[in-house]
Amino acid sequence: MSNADVVLDLKGLLCPIPVVKVSQAIKSLPVGGVIEATATDPGVLADIPAWTRTTGHELISIERQEKLINFKVRKVK
Amino acid sequence: MLLETNKLSMVVFSGDMDKVMAAYIIATGAAAAGMEVTMFFTFWGLKAIQNGKTTGSSLFGKMLGVMNRGGIDRIGPSRLNMGGMGRWMFKKMMKAHNVSPLAELQQMAADLGVKMIACQMSMDVMEIPRETLIPAVADVAGVATFIEDAAQSKVTLFV
Numbered sequence: 001m002s003n004a005d006v007v008l009d010l011k012g013l014l015c016p017i018p019v020v021k022v023s024q025a026i027k028s029l030p031v032g033g034v035i036e037a038t039a040t041d042p043g044v045l046a047d048i049p050a051w052t053r054t055t056g057h058e059l060i061s062i063e064r065q066e067k068l069i070n071f072k073v074r075k076v077k
Numbered sequence: 078m079l080l081e082t083n084k085l086s087m088v089v090f091s092g093d094m095d096k097v098m099a100a101y102i103i104a105t106g107a108a109a110a111g112m113e114v115t116m117f118f119t120f121w122g123l124k125a126i127q128n129g130k131t132t133g134s135s136l137f138g139k140m141l142g143v144m145n146r147g148g149i150d151r152i153g154p155s156r157l158n159m160g161g162m163g164r165w166m167f168k169k170m171m172k173a174h175n176v177s178p179l180a181e182l183q184q185m186a187a188d189l190g191v192k193m194i195a196c197q198m199s200m201d202v203m204e205i206p207r208e209t210l211i212p213a214v215a216d217v218a219g220v221a222t223f224i225e226d227a228a229q230s231k232v233t234l235f236v
Contacts, residue, residue, distance in 0.1 A: 012175045016106040020185060022108035054110040 004036035004072065005029055011040045011068070018044050024076050026057065033059065043044050044069050067069045084113045084230040087221065091236055092121030092147075093155035093166060094179065100125075100226055100236040101182040107232070108189035116186075116221045116228075118214075119196035121145075122236075125153050126181070126193060130209045138204030139225050147209070149180050188212040 006025050010018045018039050026036055045064065048071050051061040062071035085107045089100045100116065107114050118126050127147025135140035140170065153164040171179060177185070187193070194216045200206070216222075227233045 014174065014176050016109065016182075017177060020105055020109045020189065023111075039104045051110055 003034065006035045006036035007034060010037050010044070013039065014029075014041050015047065018049050019047055022051065022073060023055070024047070026073065029075045031075055031077060035073045035075075036038040037071055037073075038068045042066055042069070044071070047072070079119075081231060082113065082229050083111065084226070085232040085234070086115045086227040086230040087117065087234040087236060088223065089116055089118045089122035089125060089236050090120055091155070092124035092145075092152055093126045094152045094167065095154045095156075096236050097125045097149070097152060098179055101179065101186050103234065103236075104125075104186050104191045105182060105189055108186065108191050112232075114189075115194060115226050116191060117194050117196060117218075117226075120199045120203075123147060123195060123199055123203065123210075126151050126195060126210050126214050127205065128182065128209055128211050132209050133204045135204065135227065140205060142205075145183075145203075146220070147205070149183055149211075150178075183211075183213070184193075186233070194222065 006023055006029065008025055010021060018041060022035060022037060045062065048062055049059055053075060057076050058074040060072035060074055087100060087104065089097065101151065104114050104116055124147040128152060129148030131142045131144035153161060154167055156184040157190065193214050195214050197211055197217050197219050
């Protein structure tokens with residue numbers, strides 16, 4: 001599907017769980033590692049970019065395709 | 078003088094389900110963003126960190142223990158509780174919308190390293206012994222402990 005190191009299924013999960021799951025998953029990755037995730041909560045569109053700005057990780061992409069929101073995050077430090 | 082660090086300190090004064098839920102959502106979100114989080118539970122807030130055992134040693138204390146029974150699954154919303162019906166309805170609606178139950182959020186907060194502290198003075202006044210608090214409670218302390226923590230925090234909240 002992609003070159004991600006971890007693929008997370010966050011469908012059906014609401015605030016704060018998507019952000020918590022991403023933050024837990026990124027801990028186990030080496031610097032440069034990529035997480036790819038799919039969510040359904042529209043709040044993720046604002047919250048994942050905000051979380052990357054707070055933590056300093058890189059938001060590679062975030063896009064909405066009808067009901068699904070796909071995003072990729074790279075571990076920076 | 079201690080330096081400001083990437084910390085969040087919160088007073089949880091309310092023992093209402095909705096407010097405690099907001100408190101735990103903020104706490105877990107902050108912990109997920111890499112912040113060090115401390116929650117100080119005082120007065121009604123103690124209900125959220127009680128294990129559900131009855132409390133009180135004096136007559137008034139025992140009455141309070143019955144009428145104000147603690148436990149995270151027992152607390153009701155600040156509005157429309159209607160003798161427990163509101164709590165039941167909110168739990169159903171939260172489940173229908175796939176929102177984590179409060180007990181799960183609390184466990185998640187503990188797992189993320191959120192430090193939960195209980196207020197000694199409120200425990201004394203309300204006759205709530207340490208054994209009736211959940212194991213996730215790290216410490217029992219007073220206002221000076223909160224101020225020391227808050228003075229180093231970027232974010233302080235009162236819920």
